[in-house]
Amino acid sequence: MTTQTVQIFHLEVDAETLEGDYRFLVNGRDVKYISVQGNGILSGDDMCFAPILLPSLPSFPLGDWNVGHIAMNDHGAAAFAWTRREDLPSITDPWHPRQVDILDLNLLKSEKLRSNVWKCHLPSFFGNRSVIAKMANFHWEIGYYNNETKANLWIRDLDIAPEFLGHIIENGRIIGFLVECIDEARRAGHDDVDQCRRLLDKVHQAGIKHGDVNRHNFLVTKKRTWLVDWEHAQQCNETAILEEGANELERYLTDESGKGGTRTMTLEEVAA
Known part of the structure; x- marks a missing residue:
């Protein structure tokens, strides 16, 4: 049986229903979006605590899919109810020539400033400079970053904001962008x-x-x-x-x- 490496990029758990939405990195290369049934699989704290959550999940199925749902099966165990390939939304009208794959950001070793903002190092692109990565964690957030991407085009010649450095891609779609990191601010x-x-x-x-x-x-x-x-x-x-x-x-x-x-x-x- 092939060993799987599953790591959490981001999670959101509803405090009332305990329904969880997760963004996982599987085997260091595949990003999966999975919802987990609430009120039954784990307690609220454990839904947010990786050392307990991850061993409680079923093995991730093989195949070409990026979205799935985990629920209790007839035997009272956590199991995948379904998986499928979805065309998730993307930021439209990219205008910067540079595109950086999310896997090159090494988020698991980066400094998380906010739920959607990271301080990263990309030596192959920017040498020793730190950069700020800002991205949608889930598909329903894309609209915010689509608008911010457009706004950075409007202001790019005004010298009022950190330099826009390129777009972030995940599985071929654009989910965010990179900007200059302003140190000692x-x-x-x-x-x-x-x-x-x-x-x-x-x-x-x-x-x-x-x-x-x-x-x-x-x-x-x-x-x-x-x-x-x-x-x-x-x-x-x-x-x-x-x-x-x-x-x-x-x-x-x-x-x-x-x-x-x-x-x-x-x-x-x-x-x-």
């Missing part, structure tokens, strides 16, 4: 209102509304300020709408609620 605060306002004015003069202005989306270094996270951006020429964010800028920069903040971890921590 801090989040904006009250003392940065003027420079953040100048940056936001530049965005508005280009007829673009960022859509998610908060202190964590301004990166401040000793030399300059950057604006990041463009998934809610819109092209807009209505002055009143554009000024809504600018008028509240000082309040946004003093907000300590944590909106837009980051949580740093690696996938090895998920498996611990």
